[in-house]
Amino acid sequence: MxxxxxxxxxxxxxxxxxxxxxxxxxxxxxxxxxxxxxxxxxxxxxxxxxxxxxxxxxxxxxxxxxxxxxxxxxxxxxxxxxxxxxxxxxxxxxxxxxxxxxxxxxxxxxxxxxxxxxxxxxxxxxxxxxxxxxxxxxxxGLQVIDVDRRVVHRREMTYSHVVESDVIGRAHDKEKIVKLLMEPSLDNNAGSKHISVIPIVGIGGLGKTTLAKLVFNDERITDSFPLKMWVCVSEDFNLKQLIIKIINAASNFVSTGALPGHQNLKELEVEQLQYCLRNMLEGQKFFLVLDDVWNEDRVKWVALQDLISVGAQGSKVIVTTRSPSIASMMGTVAYSHHLKSLSPEDSLRLFVRWAFKEGEEGKYPDLIRIGREIVDKCKGVPLAVRTLGSSLFSKHERQEWESLRDKEIWNLPQKKDDILPALKLSYDEMPSHLRQCFALLSLYPKNHYYISFGVASLWGAAGLLSLESKDETIVDVAHQYLRDLMARSFLHDVFYCGTFYIFDIHDLVHDLAVYVAKDVCQLVNSNTQDISENVLHLSFVENGLPYNSIKPSLQGVRSILFPVDNQGASEAFLDAWVLNCKYLRYLDLSDSTCETLPESIGKLKHLRYISLQGNTRIKRLPNSICKLQHLQVLLLDRCSNLETLPKKIRKLISLQRLEITTKQSILPESDIAKLNCLEHLSVENCDNLKSLFVETRLPTLRTLQVRGCANLKSLPLDTQNFPQLETLGISSVGNEDWLHRSEDTNAVLRLKTIVLFEMVTLPHSLQQYASTLQGLMISRCYELEVLPEWLWNLSSLKFLYISRCPKLKSLSSDIHRLTSLQVLRIINCHELYRKYEPQVGECWPMISHIKHTDIRNTWE
Known part of the structure; x- marks a missing residue:
């Protein structure tokens, strides 16, 4: 492909x-x-x-x-x-x-x-x-066609969270599931120990998750179950990881007294975790969704079932899965709910919604007739219907619709119940440059949350982002490509943060990405026998792989990734693989265990990206790394034992993104100031650092993050030294308002987005950005009880996101003063959810005028 x-x-x-x-x-x-x-x-x-x-x-x-x-x-x-x-x-x-x-x-x-x-x-x-x-x-007999005339038809940005009125053809399924959940006992298995398990089964893209969301958010379910939890399982049925996910989901509803202080859950043993989980669930009547289960090992399921069996009588679990055998293994009810395809009428309604602007379909009866034939080929699978509808949005020429209908791609052999032809048809309609970018998303596992900064780095290192003007950056081009993919419904659960995006892709779309990229990209796991000849991009998705038993031709490899948390490369891997890849452009060694990098790393002159994020063993980097003049991204954050940055870092003249954790008390600011392409800088957990940017000018910097620098006394920022700065992220600074407040209004930064993590109070100095701030994110502020009054003076604020702030009880009656606010998202804030729950919360009328609201109690 x-x-x-x-x-x-x-x-x-x-x-x-x-x-x-x-x-x-x-x-x-x-x-x-x-x-x-x-x-x-x-x-x-x-x-x-x-x-x-x-x-x-x-x-x-x-x-x-x-x-x-x-x-x-x-x-x-x-x-x-x-x-x-x-x-x-x-x-x-x-x-x-x-x-x-x-x-x-x-x-x-x-x-x-x-x-x-x-x-x-x-x-x-x-x-x-x-x-x-x-x-x-x-x-x-080839014809000369010198210009790719395929274009992306863009449409207004939408948000992908489920609104019941937007879901077509699932009302009957929803009522059936809700009725089952409301029954006192569903046990068909004496060994179920009070926990009834209802499987929802169907092929990928059929809407299993959407149905589960509808049920999960139904007010009758909320009233009946004091504790609701949503956990995405996917292909990894690792018991420890599942326990952590369930604890995190439950912690928004029950007291966290069962948790050992603020200790990182990943650092605990399974024995400690299971104790915490059982304490949280014991005696609670809960509703748990286990979304997208692939595990066929009954032993693993029974182990988890035993742990959650301490719940009160009447507790229920919904499992969504593609496999009838998994449903049979996990279910305790008399039957599984096999989700059927949409009816032709509902499919056409869904298709029309995505193919036309609202109300314009009546002008094109001939296209509607062709649309019926196109929809018939989708076999009632909502994702396929929506994707094909999006590909025809704003196309009103009959021949374009007939061409889509008559494509021979429909006749390609496929596995049973596979709809890749439907998705691939929309893929084929993409411009070539967009197809390449989409294919590289296959390098990450399913249910991976993508951040646009990271995607831009991957695409940029692969040479897929061409700048059309001097004012444009790689991130700008990447964002445009992401918007193009959104317009074709290839991205899912898109979350726009003002200056960047967070998103994932549907399982079926991920399958398509793997399919079209199979000759270029390869995911390597324990089942891999060999590496495809001439592959360009390798992604290692398991730890401890027998690298020596795989003998690839490495000369042409351009990307090496370790995209799964806590699974990184060893020094043996570096010696056996990396140093032979002389054309390597992208090297992600996140969570690696190597204590040093070899001096010969400086010979990989094509490198654009190196990440050592999360390496807690490395102490120094070879100075030869500064020979990599092509390097655009260097990520050293969470390298807690890194003693110093390499000397002469100023020689990295192409560097655009730099993230640092170091034991140094003084950063080499004079060197950093000479990085004339630097756009993104993160300084994280530098505990010895007392001052930053006292006399440093960074004229190209657009994003600055300062996190967990406990001894930092001040952060002087002004337009003279940071004229392009538009995104600021800060966290873990206690009560001290160390963010410098300028007395000169002409020197105040023109920030567009501010991200706040783990704050006790919000710095007063943030109100100086009231006239320009468009996006504000407040996350993991566990002790935050009240929002400051000045927040309601942010006249330009368009996007407000609040997540994991359990003690925050109110948004204030002054929220109506945010006259520009278009998007409000409240995730995992129990008190706020209770008050502002759509349609039923006592304070819902105060925010019901906002164009887009997304108020949920769990990550989905």
């Missing part, structure tokens, strides 16, 4: 070669003429690639031809990147090098003359290979 990316790769290569900056760079390096010849060969092949992509499904020989081209393009990308690396290296030597550096490099094996000679040979080889495959172009 990776052959669908080829046109985009060709386009980016040609665009780069044609740019004035690159022409100048290639002249300096001495390979200008060679690259211009290669550009001509690229253009000749590119002209027929769009037609070839569309015809490859039915032509094996054509697919093989495209694979050959793809490999040549990968080599071409690596060659062009070497020119960039050399240009940046020359810039660093010019700005920071000593005479000794310059003379030594001239006589070394990496001298300009040797580099030019080797690069010219590589370019010649690529051009000759391109010319050979181009000679076969005509035998396939």
């Amino acid at each position: 990776a052959e669908s990316f080829i046109f985009s790769i060709a386009e980016s290569l040609i665009t780069k070669l044609a740019s004035r900056a690159y022409e100048e760079a290639s002249q300096v390096v001495g390979v200008y003429d060679d690259l211009q010849d290669m550009k001509s060969s690229l253009s000749y092949v590119k002209a027929v690639l769009l037609d070839a992509e569309q015809k490859q499904e039915q032509n094996h020989e054509l697919r093989e031809w495209l694979k050959q081209i793809k490999l040549i393009f990968y080599d071409a990308e690596n060659v062009l990147d070497q020119v960039d690396c050399e240009t940046l290296r020359k810039q660093v030597i010019r700005d920071y090098g000593t005479p000794k550096d310059k003379v030594g490099r001239f006589f070394s094996s990496s001298s300009p003359l040797v580099f030019r000679y080797k690069l010219a040979l590589q370019i010649k080889d690529i051009r000759m290979r391109l010319d050979r495959v181009a000679a076969d172009r005509d035998k396939f």
